[in-house]
Structures are given as structure tokens and as C-alpha cells.
Amino acid sequence: MPTSLTMAEAKAQLGKLPEILARKRKHRSITVRRAGKPVLTILPYEDWRAIQETLRLLSIPGMRESIRKGMKTPIEKCSKEPSW
Numbered sequence: 001m002p003t004s005l006t007m008a009e010a011k012a013q014l015g016k017l018p019e020i021l022a023r024k025r026k027h028r029s030i031t032v033r034r035a036g037k038p039v040l041t042i043l044p045y046e047d048w049r050a051i052q053e054t055l056r057l058l059s060i061p062g063m064r065e066s067i068r069k070g071m072k073t074p075i076e077k078c079s080k081e082p083s084w
Contacts, residue, residue, distance in 0.1 A: 004031045010042070017042055 005013070010032045013020070021028055021044050029043035057063050070078075 003027045003029070004033060004038075007032055007034045007039070010040075018044070 029041050031038045032040040
């Protein structure tokens, strides 16, 4: 399945797109084009929710730096229980 479809192709395959995207391991989105220009991106709902959560977390002041610091922390120095 291509990662780009025309509007007519997307319309014709709309009912099949969830299954097609579920089978893909990479590029789990499809760009829909009209007159050769991208106008829409279709992606699995769980991917959209993950994007929303990432944006929410990154909107919290200091969260980006905290995540980066945490990623560098050795596992043996991590707390077993969250402090929140």
C-alpha cells in the first residue's frame, strides 16, 4: 500500500484503510492528495492519541528537560514507585 493516495483512491478504499494501516510497521499514515497537493493525513486512532499525549506532556513547563534527564538515568538509580 502506498503512503500517498489521491482523494478518489482514498474514498474508494476508506473502509479498508484501518486494516491496511494496522498491518504496516513503518509509515503508519497515509497522505491524501487533491490536485497533487497534500490535504489530509489518515493514521490509526491509537497513534493520534499518542501524538496528543506527547504534545500535552511537552506543553508542561520543564517536562521536556525532566524526560531527557530521566532517559539518561541508569535503571538502578530509578525509583521503584512513582513519587506522585
